[in-house]
Amino acid sequence: MLGKIWDEHEILRHPSGPSLLYIDRDMIHEGSFHAFADLKRRGMKPRRPKQIFGVADHYVPTLGRTSSAAASPAIAHMIDTFDENMEWGGVRHFGLTSRAQGIVHVVAPEQGITLPGLTIVCSDSHTSTQGALGAIAFGIGQSENAHVLATQTIWQLRPKTMRVTINGRLGHGVTAKDVMLALIARIGAAGAGGHAIEFAGQVVRDMSIEGRLTLCNMSIEAAARFGMVAPDETTFAYVRGRNYAPNDGEWEGAVSHWRSLVSDADAEFDREIVMDGSDIAPMVTWGTSPEDALSIEDRVPDPASFESADKRKAVEKSLDYMELAPGTALSGLKLDKVFIGSCTNSRIEDLRAAAAILKGRKATIPAIVVPGSTQVKEQAEREGLAAIFRDAGFEWRDSGCSMCAAMNGDVVGPGERCASTSNRNFVGRQGPGARTHLVSPAMAAAAAIHGCLTDVRRI
Amino acid sequence: MKAFTRETSTVAVIPGVNCDTDQIIPGRFLKADRAQGYGQFLFHDIRRTDAHELDPAFPLNRPGAERSTVLLVEDNFGCGSSREGAVYALVDHGIRALIGPSFGDIFFNNALKNGLVPVRLAADQCQSLAEHLNRFPDAEVTVDLAASELILPGNLGRHPIIIDAFARECILQGLDEIEMTFTYMDKIKAFESDRMASHAWLAR
Numbered sequence: 001m002l003g004k005i006w007d008e009h010e011i012l013r014h015p016s017g018p019s020l021l022y023i024d025r026d027m028i029h030e031g032s033f034h035a036f037a038d039l040k041r042r043g044m045k046p047r048r049p050k051q052i053f054g055v056a057d058h059y060v061p062t063l064g065r066t067s068s069a070a071a072s073p074a075i076a077h078m079i080d081t082f083d084e085n086m087e088w089g090g091v092r093h094f095g096l097t098s099r100a101q102g103i104v105h106v107v108a109p110e111q112g113i114t115l116p117g118l119t120i121v122c123s124d125s126h127t128s129t130q131g132a133l134g135a136i137a138f139g140i141g142q143s144e145n146a147h148v149l150a151t152q153t154i155w156q157l158r159p160k161t162m163r164v165t166i167n168g169r170l171g172h173g174v175t176a177k178d179v180m181l182a183l184i185a186r187i188g189a190a191g192a193g194g195h196a197i198e199f200a201g202q203v204v205r206d207m208s209i210e211g212r213l214t215l216c217n218m219s220i221e222a223a224a225r226f227g228m229v230a231p232d233e234t235t236f237a238y239v240r241g242r243n244y245a246p247n248d249g250e251w252e253g254a255v256s257h258w259r260s261l262v263s264d265a266d267a268e269f270d271r272e273i274v275m276d277g278s279d280i281a282p283m284v285t286w287g288t289s290p291e292d293a294l295s296i297e298d299r300v301p302d303p304a305s306f307e308s309a310d311k312r313k314a315v316e317k318s319l320d321y322m323e324l325a326p327g328t329a330l331s332g333l334k335l336d337k338v339f340i341g342s343c344t345n346s347r348i349e350d351l352r353a354a355a356a357i358l359k360g361r362k363a364t365i366p367a368i369v370v371p372g373s374t375q376v377k378e379q380a381e382r383e384g385l386a387a388i389f390r391d392a393g394f395e396w397r398d399s400g401c402s403m404c405a406a407m408n409g410d411v412v413g414p415g416e417r418c419a420s421t422s423n424r425n426f427v428g429r430q431g432p433g434a435r436t437h438l439v440s441p442a443m444a445a446a447a448a449i450h451g452c453l454t455d456v457r458r459i
Numbered sequence: 460m461k462a463f464t465r466e467t468s469t470v471a472v473i474p475g476v477n478c479d480t481d482q483i484i485p486g487r488f489l490k491a492d493r494a495q496g497y498g499q500f501l502f503h504d505i506r507r508t509d510a511h512e513l514d515p516a517f518p519l520n521r522p523g524a525e526r527s528t529v530l531l532v533e534d535n536f537g538c539g540s541s542r543e544g545a546v547y548a549l550v551d552h553g554i555r556a557l558i559g560p561s562f563g564d565i566f567f568n569n570a571l572k573n574g575l576v577p578v579r580l581a582a583d584q585c586q587s588l589a590e591h592l593n594r595f596p597d598a599e600v601t602v603d604l605a606a607s608e609l610i611l612p613g614n615l616g617r618h619p620i621i622i623d624a625f626a627r628e629c630i631l632q633g634l635d636e637i638e639m640t641f642t643y644m645d646k647i648k649a650f651e652s653d654r655m656a657s658h659a660w661l662a663r
């Protein structure tokens with residue numbers, strides 16, 4: 001699949017190796033201001049503005065929908081600059097009050113901007129999310145972004161391929177998030193470096209688009225260049241009728257082309273990983289890298305149990321930061337906060353899973369839900385999920401990245417311990433000194449009820 | 460981009476596997492205009508103690524460290540967020556090259572676009588270099604991009620620098636990639652009009 005989509009977008013190959021790839025769509029967010037500054041310095045404008053879409057997400061307030069609600073003037077300035085740049089570049093964009101506003105990787109599939117067979121870039125590492133629909137989607141830096149805006153192309157070396165096959169079925173209470181944490185724990189945070197992952201197997205075929213988006217989202221946490229899932233009937237049903245998808249007249253042609261992109265039965269991959277879905281338990285991270293993940297039934301590991309000296313050192317450091325002693329049971333670990341949100345787990349299905357656990361119960365610690373987009377928010381309100389969250393004592397916020405990266409001022413305080421449905425438990429990611437435990441939405445809900453890490457299967 | 464041909468320097472050793480871009484530059488500084496320089500944010504939080512003072516034990520805070528334009532780093536350096544601010548912080552601090560076993564992919568590309576040379580060196584060689592530097596902190600390495608060679612101190616030998624030829628050419632000449640790509644604009648336009656003919660919905 002990678003090869004087919006790649007070849008279809010290769011304008012030329014430079015004698016020294018990299019391909020000049022045509023980029024179908026580029027997504028822009030507030031952090032892209034460097035790329036716009038670069039264009040302005042050169043006296044250029046975006047070359048193909050209709051193939052560029054902007055959405056404000058990283059810095060947006062989640063309590064209020066104007067930039068004046070932002071946590072600080074500097075943050076408000078980021079949002080205003082974004083709007084100005086979009087106007088200047090003639091780029092279609094979804095501002096704070098748009099119904100289409102949300103986290104870029106939630107919005108792009110939702111609006112039909114992400115489609116099978118496309119090349120999509122965004123200056124954000126989790127662009128890998130969008131490969132879930134059968135696209136080549138990857139994160140780029142601001143220099144590359146300026147290059148795409150100016151030329152609608154990018155120079156890229158073709159990555160190696162890795163197939164991750166997940167056979168069987170997932171157990172009760174086990175989700176796409178747990179699959180990814182289990183995979184990253186197994187192959188390491190650098191495990192898929194230089195590779196494009198294609199997810200396959202029964203578990204993936206049975207999975208909704210929401211779940212597949214979660215898989216591909218976190219493939220970057222294993223250092224993969226792209227994450228992809230072959231498009232199938234589930235994909236086509238999801239895509240049909242979305243705003244920027246092919247219209248009814250174009251539909252049949254598009255689908256038949258998309259079907260042809262699927263990997264052939266005898267396709268060879270540079271690496272193969274096979275997992276059994278029924279072996280995976282609800283997972284939780286204990287350290288400061290997503291590879292530091294274990295089943296909720298496990299205990300904090302002893303640094304001495306790791307083979308490599310580097311890893312032993314790293315584990316000691318992260319346990320120190322996390323203020324955890326080796327041998328502590330993960331289940332029952334006291335928390336200060338719960339965050340449900342981020343491009344990993346803020347789609348409607350994630351909110352449904354959390355609400356199913358919370359229904360008729362109360363959170364015993366501060367907890368917030370930040371829907372991935374305004375559309376998700378409205379849908380959740382219609383479905384009665386918002387009421388369940390509110391009744392349980394959760395704060396029900398407006399959409400954005402929020403506490404995932406703490407750029408908008410929604411932070412976990414120094415020393416506080418947070419169960420989070422986001423994707424990175426890095427030192428300081430959710431605020432200086434914050435301690436993050438990555439979990440699925442259902443596990444986050446269970447944690448909120450008990451005020452500690454809790455096996456959702458026991459609820 | 461500043462051209463890079465050859466750089467000889469002492470080496471600062473940055474400890475830690477999976478050193479992510481949040482460590483290289485915390486997210487809260489990414490709002491800053493590049494004009495004010497990003498060097499001040501480099502490793503901002505890990506350079507400091509809990510009392511927010513510069514930690515004398517952190518390698519870049521040691522006397523003489525400001526002379527080092529080359530860093531020795533551990534596995535998967537620059538993983539995580541795609542923020543190019545991480546590269547800006549290194550470049551604005553005066554860092555010109557990195558040596559490590561592996562780098563985050565997006566970070567690696569970002570580095571190349573900014574003339575920062577990431578050199579991949581086998582893990583055991585990195586280990587030997589770290590041990591050597593421990594004994595001889597003033598030892599120097601030479602990153603000779605023109606000759607595609609990393610020259611290590613003592614008897615640690617010479618090692619090939621493997622960077623794709625295209626990026627290498629751009630960095631050696633300090634070439635601007637956008638201008639270079641514009642020389643292919645005829646081909647891009649021809650490709651584009653074919654693509655739009657079969658994917659009209661792409662640009663509606």
Ligand code: SF4
Pocket residue numbers: 057058103104105124126342343344400401404405422423
């Ligand atoms: S939700 Fe988090 S990971 Fe996703 S785009 Fe926003 S900041 Fe990045």
